[in-house]
Amino acid sequence: MLALLAFVVRVLPTGALEVEADGIRGRLFIGVHGPNWSFNSQLGARMKRAAKEGVLAEGEGFEAVGFIPLPQGCKGSLKFFERARAEREKVEIEYTLEFTEDTPLWRLGLDLSVPTKFLEGRRALILGPDGDFTFPRRGGQGFGGIAFGVAIPLDESRSFVVTADVPTFLSIQDARNWGGNTYEIRFNILRRGRGLSRLALIRRMTLALVPSGEEGRMVKRIEVDRAKPFAVALESGEVMVQWGTTRVVEARVAVHGPGWAYADMRGASAQGVYDSKGRTVKGVIEIPRSGGATLEYLVRAEGTEDGAVRLRYRLRFPKGARLNSYQVSFFVPMSLCGGRRVIVKRADGVDIPIEVPIEFTGRPHLWSGKAIGVEVAPGEKQGFLIKVDKSSPLLLQDNRAWGSDVFEIRFNFLRANQGGRVEPGTEVERVFALRLGEPIQFVPDENIAPSSNQTADWFPFPLPWDDAPVDLSWLNHKPAGKHGFLTVKGGRLVFEDGTPAKFWGTCFSATACFPTHEQAEKIARRLAKFGVNIVRFHHMDAPWSRINLFDERFGDTRHFDREALDRLDYFIYCLKREGIYVYLDNLVHRKFTAKDGVEAADKLPPKASPYCLYDPKLIELQKEFCRKLWTHRNPYTGLRYCEDPAIVLTEIVNESDLFSSTPTVEPYKSRLIEMFKAWAMRRGIEAPPEVDLAVKRGPMAEFLTEVMRRYFDGMKSFLRSIGVRIPVTGTNWSIGTGVLLAMEGMDFFDSHAYHCHPSKEGRFANLPAVSQKGTICARLAFNRVHGRPFFVSEWNEPWPNEWRAGLPLHMAYIAALQGWDGLTIYTYRHRIEVPEDKISGWFETYNDPALFGLFPHAALLLRRGDAKEANVKIGVVFPEKSKVLREPIPPWRVKALWPTVEVHRVEVVLPGEEPRRLDKIVEFDECPLEVGDFVKSDTGEYGRSFVKRIAWIDTPRTQAAWGFLGEAGPVDLSAT
Numbered sequence: 010m011l012a013l014l015a016f017v018v019r020v021l022p023t024g025a026l027e028v029e030a031d032g033i034r035g036r037l038f039i040g041v042h043g044p045n046w047s048f049n050s051q052l053g054a055r056m057k058r059a060a061k062e063g064v065l066a067e068g069e070g071f072e073a074v075g076f077i078p079l080p081q082g083c084k085g086s087l088k089f090f091e092r093a094r095a096e097r098e099k100v101e102i103e104y105t106l107e108f109t110e111d112t113p114l115w116r117l118g119l120d121l122s123v124p125t126k127f128l129e130g131r132r133a134l135i136l137g138p139d140g141d142f143t144f145p146r147r148g149g150q151g152f153g154g155i156a157f158g159v160a161i162p163l164d165e166s167r168s169f170v171v172t173a174d175v176p177t178f179l180s181i182q183d184a185r186n187w188g189g190n191t192y193e194i195r196f197n198i199l200r201r202g203r204g205l206s207r208l209a210l211i212r213r214m215t216l217a218l219v220p221s222g223e224e225g226r227m228v229k230r231i232e233v234d235r236a237k238p239f240a241v242a243l244e245s246g247e248v249m250v251q252w253g254t255t256r257v258v259e260a261r262v263a264v265h266g267p268g269w270a271y272a273d274m275r276g277a278s279a280q281g282v283y284d285s286k287g288r289t290v291k292g293v294i295e296i297p298r299s300g301g302a303t304l305e306y307l308v309r310a311e312g313t314e315d316g317a318v319r320l321r322y323r324l325r326f327p328k329g330a331r332l333n334s335y336q337v338s339f340f341v342p343m344s345l346c347g348g349r350r351v352i353v354k355r356a357d358g359v360d361i362p363i364e365v366p367i368e369f370t371g372r373p374h375l376w377s378g379k380a381i382g383v384e385v386a387p388g389e390k391q392g393f394l395i396k397v398d399k400s401s402p403l404l405l406q407d408n409r410a411w412g413s414d415v416f417e418i419r420f421n422f423l424r425a426n427q428g429g430r431v432e433p434g435t436e437v438e439r440v441f442a443l444r445l446g447e448p449i450q451f452v453p454d455e456n457i458a459p460s461s462n463q464t465a466d467w468f469p470f471p472l473p474w475d476d477a478p479v480d481l482s483w484l485n486h487k488p489a490g491k492h493g494f495l496t497v498k499g500g501r502l503v504f505e506d507g508t509p510a511k512f513w514g515t516c517f518s519a520t521a522c523f524p525t526h527e528q529a530e531k532i533a534r535r536l537a538k539f540g541v542n543i544v545r546f547h548h549m550d551a552p553w554s555r556i557n558l559f560d561e562r563f564g565d566t567r568h569f570d571r572e573a574l575d576r577l578d579y580f581i582y583c584l585k586r587e588g589i590y591v592y593l594d595n596l597v598h599r600k601f602t603a604k605d606g607v608e609a610a611d612k613l614p615p616k617a618s619p620y621c622l623y624d625p626k627l628i629e630l631q632k633e634f635c636r637k638l639w640t641h642r643n644p645y646t647g648l649r650y651c652e653d654p655a656i657v658l659t660e661i662v663n664e665s666d667l668f669s670s671t672p673t674v675e676p677y678k679s680r681l682i683e684m685f686k687a688w689a690m691r692r693g694i695e696a697p698p699e700v701d702l703a704v705k706r707g708p709m710a711e712f713l714t715e716v717m718r719r720y721f722d723g724m725k726s727f728l729r730s731i732g733v734r735i736p737v738t739g740t741n742w743s744i745g746t747g748v749l750l751a752m753e754g755m756d757f758f759d760s761h762a763y764h765c766h767p768s769k770e771g772r773f774a775n776l777p778a779v780s781q782k783g784t785i786c787a788r789l790a791f792n793r794v795h796g797r798p799f800f801v802s803e804w805n806e807p808w809p810n811e812w813r814a815g816l817p818l819h820m821a822y823i824a825a826l827q828g829w830d831g832l833t834i835y836t837y838r839h840r841i842e843v844p845e846d847k848i849s850g851w852f853e854t855y856n857d858p859a860l861f862g863l864f865p866h867a868a869l870l871l872r873r874g875d876a877k878e879a880n881v882k883i884g885v886v887f888p889e890k891s892k893v894l895r896e897p898i899p900p901w902r903v904k905a906l907w908p909t910v911e912v913h914r915v916e917v918v919l920p921g922e923e924p925r926r927l928d929k930i931v932e933f934d935e936c937p938l939e940v941g942d943f944v945k946s947d948t949g950e951y952g953r954s955f956v957k958r959i960a961w962i963d964t965p966r967t968q969a970a971w972g973f974l975g976e977a978g979p980v981d982l983s984a985t
Contacts, residue, residue, distance in 0.1 A: 015098070015163075016030050016098050017029040017030075017064060018064065018065045018095065018216065020064075021060065021062060022073075023051050023054045023060070023075060024060045024071070024073030024075065025037065025038035025039075026100075026102070028216055030161075031169070033127045035121050035123035035124075035127075035194075036052075036121070036122045037102075038119075038120055039051040039119060039120075040116075040117075040118050041077060042080065042114075042116035043080035043082040043113065043115060044081075044082035044083070044113055044611065045600065045611060047082055047083075048080050049078055049080040050120070053078070054075035054077045055075060055078070055086075056073065056074070057074040057075055057076070058073060060072070060073040065093070065095040066095065067096060067097050068095065068096075069095050073090075075088075076088050076089075079112055079114075081611065082113060082611055082612070083113055084113070085112055086108075087106060087107070087108055087109070088106070088107045088108075089104060090105040091105075098218040100215070100216045100217070101213065101215050102213065102214045102216075103212075103213045107206070107207075107208070107210065108206045111204065111206050111293070113204075116199065117204060118197040118198050118199075119173070119195075119196040119214055120193055120194070120196070121171055121194040121195075122184075122191045125144075125183065125190055125192055128161070128192050130143065130144060132162060133161045133162075134159065134160040134161075134162075135154070135156050136160060136224060137157035137225075137230070142159070144181070145842075149183065150842045151181045151182045151183055152179065152181040153178070153179070153180045153181075153850075154179065155176050155177070155178060155456045156177070157227070158172030158215075158228075159172075162221065163218070167218050168218070168219055168224050170215070173212060173213065173214055173215075174212065174213035174214075176454065176456035177196050177197055179196060180195045181193070181194050182195070196214070198280075202277075202279070203293055204280070205278065205293060208281075208282070208307075215227065236253055237450060238251070238448070239449060240312070240443075240449050241454075242287070242290070242453050242454065244281065245274045245279045246261075246281065247260065250318065250445070252390075255345075257341070257342075257345065257393060258385075258393060258443070259339070259340045260320060260337065260338070260441070261273050261275065261338060261340070262294065262304070262306045262308070262324065262338075263335070263336055263337075263338050264304050264336075265333040266331075266332050266703070267298045267299065267331050267332065267428055267704060268298060268333070268706060269333050273294065276294070276768070277293055277295075278293045283453035283454055285453075286312065287310050287312065287319075288310050289307070290306075290307070290308045291306070292305070292308075294306070296332055297703075298671065300671060300701055300702065301673050302328055303326075303330075304330075304335055305324070306323065307322070308320065308321065308323075312449065313442070316444070317443060317444040318442070319440065320337075320441040320442075322437075322438065323436065324337075324422065324437045325435070325437075326431045326433065326434070327433065329432050330431050331428055332425075332429065333424070333425055333426065333428055334421055334423055334429075335421075335422055335431075337439060337441070338418065338419045339395055339418040339419075340408075340415045340417055341385060341416045343409065343782075345391055346365045346416045347368075348364075348366070349389070350362050350364060350365075351385050351416075352387060353376060353405070354380055354396075355379065355380055355381065356379070356380075356400040363376050365407070366407070369410065371410075373409075373410035373411075374404060374406055375405040375406070376404075377404045378403060379401065379402055379403065380397075380400065381397055381399075381400050382395055382396040383395050383403070383405075383418050385418075390446060391445070393445045393446075395441060395443050396442045396444075397439055397440070401421075402420065402422070402424065403418070403419070403421070404419040405417070405418060410904075411901045414782045420441075469846060471845075471846045471847070472858060473856075474531075474532075474843045474845065475528075475531040475532070476534075476535055476538070477538035477539050479538060479865045481538060481539065481868055482534075482537035484869075485537055485588025487586070487587065488586055488588060488655065489584065489588050489654075489655035490655040492505065492506045493506050494735060495654070495735050496736070497757065497797075500797055500798060501798055501828075502736065502757065502830040505654075510657070511830065511831060511871060511874075512657075512830065512833075512872075513541060513543070513831065513832060513871050514543035514589070514592075514833040514834075515544060515545070515833050515837040515854065515855075516546075516803065516837060517545070517547065517838070518837070518838070519547075519548040519549075519555075519557070520554050520555045520557075521838045521839050522546050522556075523573050523576040523580070523841070524576060524580055525576065525841070526579050528843065529576070532580075533586065533587040533589060536584070536587065537589060539861065539868065540865050540869065540872065541589060541868065542589055542868075542872065543657070543831060544584055544589055544591055544833070545593075545833045547594050548598050549594065550566070550596070550634075553598075554839075556570075556572075556573050556576070556841075558573055558574065558577075558638075563604070564602060564604045565604035565605045566600065567605060569638075575644075578643040578645055581653075581655070581656070582643065582646050590656070590657045591657065592659065592660075592802060593656050593658070593659050594659070595638070596616050596621060596631055596661065596665075598663075599615070600613075600615060601617050606630075608626070608677075609674055609676070618662070618664075618665040619667050620677040622667060623684065623716050624677055624680065628720065628723070631724065632724070635724075635727065635731065639732065639733050651732035651733045652732065656735065658757070659733065659735060659736075659737055660741055661721060661728075662739070662740050663740065664741060664742050664761065665740050666717060666740060666748045667717055667747075668710075668744050672702055678702065682700045684712075685702075685712050688715070696708075705897065706897070707895050710747055710895050710897050711894040714747045714894060717739070717747075717748065717751035718751040718754070720739075721740075721751060721754065725754065725755065736756035736757045736798065738752065738755045738756065739755050741760055742761050742792075743788050743900045746919075749792065749919060750894065755797075756797075757797055757798040757799065757800060757830070758793065758794045758798070758800075759792065759800045759801070759802050760788070760791070760799075760801060760802075761801070762803075762804055763803075763805050764776075764785050764810070764816060765778075765806060765807065766807065775809075775812070777815065777958060777973075779819075779953065779958055779960050779972040782907075782955055784910065786820070787906040787910050788900050788906075789804075790827070790909075791900040791903060791906060791917060792917070793829065793916055793917060794916065794919055795916040795918040795919070796922070796925070799829045799830055800829070801820075801824070801832040801833070803834075803835035804816075804832060805835050805836075808848050808859075809851075814859035814862075814863060814971065815971045817863040818863060818867055818971065819960065821866075821868075821870045821871040822870060822871075824871055825871050825876035826946055826951065827879065827910065827915070828879075832871075834854055834860070835852055836853070838850075838853045838854075869967060870962070873966065875964050875967040876948070876950055876967065877948045877964075878914060879912070879914035880947045880948060881913040881914065881929065882913065882914045882915075882916065883909055883913045883914065883928065883931060883937060884918045884927040885917045885931055885933050886920075886924065886930055886931070886932060886933065887919075887920045887933050888920065889920060890920035892920075893920045903917075903934070904935060905932070905933055905936060905937060908938055908944045909931075909937055911953065912944055918930075949963075950963055954977070957973065958973040959971070959973060959974055960972055961980050963982045963983065970982065
């Protein structure tokens with residue numbers, strides 16, 4: 010019998026389980042979160058076949074079939090089939106889950122809910138990767154990461170273990186943070202995206218008592234010899250083949266919407282199942298600029314007995330769509346194929362050899378036609394062969410033309426330069442086989458295989474949260490604001506008294522913006538010691554933040570929380586005292602509600618983007634927020650925010666525009682269509698009978714630019730009317746000329762960029778920035794507008810990228826070379842719990858030695874003026890304004906930015922503006938420099954070799970080298 014004092018499992022009619030293990034009690038059930046965290050669970054299921062209620066005995070089992078009504082904002086139900094069997098001190102449960110229809114979804118998982126009184130302060134073991142965890146006191150930090158499960162020691166001899174059969178994103182959360190009284194141990198199956206019908210999800214869970222020391226035996230891993238070739242199937246359906254640490258090829262489904270707007274399966278909503286042989290993934294890619302049309306895909310990836318990888322694809326369009334192409338592409342690093350042969354194999358038996366140039370020749374398309382296969386670098390160790398079951402259109406493309414360092418083998422199923430159309434129900438199937446010179450090990454899930462990193466001899470190296478190993482606080486103006494308000498003069502940020510401004514700093518995000526008073530004092534002092542002189546307050550309005558600006562008692566976003574505002578006030582006061590300035594955001598993640606008087610509030614995304622750019626009610630609410638924030642008087646400084654010269658910069662809205670997103674929510678979509686019709690009529694333009702907001706060219710592009718310009722100018726004018734004197738920008742990412750032209754009236758420009766930004770599934774590319782042809786600074790430079798100050802308010806090479814230590818000095822140097830006005834990394838942190846001896850998230854930097862550990866060096870380099878500005882100033886120009894307004898140009902088409910950004914000062918001249926005081930003018934699609942194996946700044950103080958994979962800075966006061974120095978040999982730093 011299992012009904013022992015140590016271990017009892019009781020079955021409820023819905024199939025949910027009540028578990029007791031030596032006094033610890035909890036419930037295991039299926040949980041579903043819809044948009045805005047609406048919730049329902051197995052506890053409220055409609056049963057088709059109810060389970061027999063009662064305590065499970067050894068040898069007994071049960072089956073249950075039911076439907077969970079999906080929560081608000083979702084569609085349909087979740088059908089589940091559950092069966093379980095009990096053994097001595099163990100219960101194994103199998104869940105088969107299937108959505109009745111496609112639905113928006115924020116989360117699906119298997120949840121163990123345990124009252125906090127049973128676990129608070131208790132130690133646990135996270136299984137796979139193994140690590141200790143302590144259940145936090147109220148308000149403490151939980152856990153989130155890939156794992157198989159959790160083990161809770163009951164005494165010295167036994168542990169209670171809960172595991173899944175596959176690694177999953179495991180989160181442990183304290184529900185007291187939102188009014189509950191439990192710890193939620195969640196085995197997440199799907200996160201943020203869509204639930205897809207017609208594909209069953211299968212998960213197996215085990216509840217057991219095991220002897221101490223044997224908890225790890227509950228985890229099933231696959232052994233992989235990483236010195237030999239292996240292929241990994243990812244959650245999205247993408248397949249990567251590696252040989253040792255070398256990425257050989259990646260296979261993925263992709264689509265180009267109208268205007269060649271790109272999307273692929275890395276950003277898809279996807280779900281899948283796998284077995285011992287392979288993995289099956291179903292996904293949906295939203296086609297850019299297509300008015301909500303989608304491409305569905307079904308991928309089966311598996312290993313074969315003879316050591317190949319077989320990839321079966323079925324692509325389907327449920328609705329008709331306009332697009333330029335859709336394809337299955339294989340991406341090969343140029344380091345493996347540049348200067349080598351590629352052989353195209355045709356169905357008639359003819360082989361066509363193609364030479365891939367070592368350097369880009371200006372010709373992106375190397376071959377096109379029909380083929381049944383491609384062989385890359387034949388006869389070489391890492392050469393490979395791709396074969397397809399049907400002769401298919403093939404394009405061999407050198408993606409260096411668009412700033413990428415890969416060679417693309419693209420099997421097209423439609424390619425139309427001027428745009429084409431697929432009809433509803435269009436379906437394509439292909440089977441590919443990929444083969445190397447040695448057998449390929451197949452791994453159906455990247456999280457099963459153990460890491461290749463050997464960390465046994467590693468030791469902790471945390472940075473303390475309340476102090477710094479050096480003290481550069483002497484760099485700061487104390488108090489901040491002593492030189493008057495920040496102004497714009499001669500295209501630069503300058504204080505009122507003429508003191509030049511140069512900023513190096515960090516973002517604070519969400520709850521981190523609201524430390525306690527004691528924490529605020531210590532954090533401000535620590536920042537100053539690290540050389541920080543600006544903080545950007547970000548995500549203060551986020552609903553997911555444990556503390557945010559809004560008082561939750563009102564159920565709206567129109568009332569500020571007094572305690573949160575007091576904490577922010579005191580933090581700003583402490584920062585000001587330490588000579589640290591403030592960049593204050595307005596609209597970032599605010600979730601408008603019905604109580605705000607907003608239509609269809611439950612359907613609007615965070616910050617109601619892009620509807621916030623044109624809807625009168627949403628703009629009215631933004632102005633109300635700004636008035637309350639900027640006219641609020643800080644009791645610690647005695648000044649209203651708009652009166653405080655320590656607050657130096659502000660943006661109107663974070664990362665929002667009408668070119669990268671298309672309105673789909675009603676009545677906002679129809680409202681914008683009517684605005685377009687009225688605009689067209691005033692200009693004598695005949696609007697089409699069916700207005701397609703996804704078409705971002707022609708009159709529509711000009712209209713969208715004008716709508717955004719009106720919004721930005723109107724919000725800036727409002728800020729001025731309530732007393733805000735500081736420089737204002739509109740939004741802050743590099744999207745295209747349409748967004749730049751919409752912000753002509755702004756005081757400064759801003760942008761964001763990340764090297765190897767994680768995907769929403771938590772995947773990241775572990776690539777060293779130092780070896781890439783191209784740099785995130787080129788994309789940033791697209792927003793560096795001639796004659797205007799430029800600020801980078803977000804940049805990072807997020808953890809766990811193991812090469813991230815190379816970026817802080819690179820960013821500081823490029824900013825100095827370019828004469829940029831300042832940077833803030835994203836982010837310092839999101840929480841306030843201390844102390845913390847681990848990196849707790851992708852973007853957390855405050856205790857990361859690889860990033861924040863280099864802040865003092867970067868601060869000196871930029872703020873002390875150690876590096877010279879470039880000798881040569883280059884202006885990038887576009888066609889006439891009337892043409893660019895109707896045919897916006899995206900950053901990837903601007904070839905003039907790289908490698909120029911690492912050599913000369915480069916500025917983008919807006920169409921219609923007169924270039925002044927520039928040494929050279931180049932067209933946007935012209936590359937003014939030839940690139941060999943390395944680049945070097947025109948001051949001679951910086952260089953980077955792509956072949957040796959190293960970079961260096963060589964100035965009289967700062968010298969540094971980074972990259973693969975052990976392989977490269979001596980680096981001569983000759984400055985004195």
